[in-house]
Amino acid sequence: MFATFGYGVLLLTFLMALYSIGASLFGYFRKDQKWVESARLSMLLTFPMLSLVSASLIYLLVTGNFNVKFVYEVTNRAMPLYLKITSWWGGQAGSLLFWSWLMSAFATAVTFRKWARDREFLPWVVIVCSVTMVFFMGLSIFFENPFETFWQTMDGQIVPALFRPTNAIPFTAPDGQGLNPLLRHPGMIIHPPMLYLGFVSFVIPFAFAIAALATGRTDDRWIRITRRWALWAWLFLSLGLVLGGRWAYDVLGWGGYWGWDPVEIAAFMPWLSGTAFLHSVMIQEKRGLLKHWSMILIILTYCLVIFGTFLTRSGVLSSVHAFAQSAIGPSFFTFIFVTFVISVALLLWRWADLKSENQMTSMLSREALFLLNNLLFISILVICFWGVIFPLISELATGQKVTVGPPFYERATGPLFATLVLLMGIAPLSAWGHSTIKTLGKAVWKPLVAATLAMAGVVTYFLLNRSIINDYFPYALIGFFVVIFSAFVTLYEFWRAANARAHAQNENIFLALWRLAGRNRRRYGGYTIHLGVVLMAIGIIGIEMFQTSTQRTMKIGESMEIAGYTIRYDSLAQFEHTDGRWVTRAEVSVFRDGKFLGTLAPRYDLYPDGQPMTIPGVRSTVVDDLYVLLVNWEGVNAQVAPFKVYHNPLVNWLWFGAIIFIFGTLVAAWPDKDPESVAVSARKPRETVPAGITD
Amino acid sequence: MKSPRIKFILGGLLILAAVVYLIFSSTQASAQYFLTVDELIAKGDTLIGRDLRVSGAIIGDNIQYDPQTLELKFTVAHVTGDNAQIETDGGLAAVLHQAVIDPNRNHLQVIYVGVKPDLMRNEAQAIMTGKMGADGIFHADELLLKCPTKYEQALPDQVSGQ
Structure with missing residues (x-):
């Protein structure tokens, strides 16, 4: 009943979105606002309608209606309520609907903005949003229907179908399969929605970009409108990536946070092009340069968002051939191809209108350095893309399956990431328009001297602790230098501006910093993000270059050593958890130099269906993490347990930096409500205040 | 200029x-060259010393593990690397099962030093990275295991660790 209702409303919403596209096109070419307005109202309704569809699915999930195939696949009776709800995006069919629902929320939100100054954009924004929704709803309706139910045919077979096959009777499974235990983690519950929010919200800047191209209003108006959308999109995407990393670290039990898995890369690629986009639009706003480039980047980001959804959802990457078997594969490729071709055609059509208003003259000017930053991001993107498709290419070309793993990505992107961090340090110090070695040197020398002194400290530390020096040491030194230099530049920038204001306004330095950041949130939000990146880089250098691990099978009372720590195996407990999993929990004591530091409890959970889960016991400090795993309990005598221990230096800086990073993005993206802008808008009509005028 | x-x-x-x-x-x-057991045996000595990735079905009876030295020895049977073939043969689980019970398949001996992974069991798919030794035994540095689970496949592959 609810399944039929949900499907019916979904079908209706699909037709309404089709209507929005048609009415918009008709209204645009007939220059008839009534039709466009009708299309707008129709799009406005998609969110309430899809909310009804989603509510039906959630109702089915929560009440455990195992007549519905999707409910059967992702829930079971034993699961707690919140997991039943979140299993909405635990499987492919549900997560595609979830995608459409989020998209409709953004589409509906965008219909509510004040369109008075941007009437001509409206039909095209409606078209782009609706086309995207039609595609995703179409996938739900035709290929991955979450409302399919089970039927028992005359010959006793159970088949999933939407409508009753002839002579079949409804079949309800006694219990469902349940959500994969690895997905039953808070990180995994928030991670997909964040990633999807990031994906979906990049559609809005793309829609305005297409509107700008289609209408020929190719000034930077579309950029000013969508600056905040893009920042929020970027925020969600970053959060999604960070949470995914944290989930891997906490749950997967391999001592790391990022494995260059194609699925991870699929989510990382739109982030890379989106980051490049956020930087290139600043150049367009400030100097009227790189207009074609910004367009290319947003088109690329949109295509990568669709591509990323496809890769993360369809399981294609477990094999290069699978997409031919999966029904949604060809649809995705066709959709990406068609939107890409149309977007690029529009861009070429308007190519001449997007001429630069200025010329880039100086290699060291800020715009030139921004351009370099963009090229580096795109280079990293190309490397990632190459890594993902290389197995495909080599198989097509030679018939031999050749893959590239994490070493490929680390080796190829490492130097580029280091250059990016260095650039992050230099670029804020160079001037717009014209910069020379001399002017730049004058701005750079103080942080450079400070960084050199700090490096002396780092080198001394390594010389005193020769045992930790490994093959990566020279690279680590370059890494540390770049990171420290960038950190000093950023802090110096904060200090210099705050100090100047403190003197001028006679404020204390913290108040001055607060007010300064409040007045120019885009700039100082950006610097805060840079600071976050620098801190994350410290963590990444630490764990990537200095991680050590060891493994040993211990009897109770025995101990093992790693990086100056002693880990003693104390006791073991086995019990059944209330949700049915069989828990094996070891307790170990951690010592350093004979001093007791605490106990850790690595765990090994075995779910009733045989799915194991290895939860580490982690001692986390600013300096390092001690990551203790109880590995593979099966068939080992209760007195003897195999342990694997990782020593992850500095890794906490990664998470700490990520928090700073997110905070900085919030500062930059938060809607303006500060007294200054209210004062401005009191003098002028509000709508004439361009959104991003502050920097 | x-x-x-x-x-x-x-x-x-x-x-x-x-x-x-x-x-x-x-x-x-x-x-890394991705090979099946058949391809590996066909190419023979030419591959000694090169970085390889080999997949096969684990034969449960031959798993030997010494928890003290952490030496893990096992044998894998050839399975096809063609996913379309796997699909037509009834899915991964069926293909792995078939590979293990078929006495005529090519087999490959593997040595790996490390804690025995969770999923090391009969009819699991092993994906091993390492080098072929002159002794005809594959020396794996990294061991990845896949079990056909009933759950929807929505997970990164390195779940099973190294």
């Missing part, structure tokens, strides 16, 4: 060259 345009074009070419170099040298340095 006076014109800024030329400088920018040169700079761009320089970056392009650097990226192309990075891609190709890194691909060369870290490419």
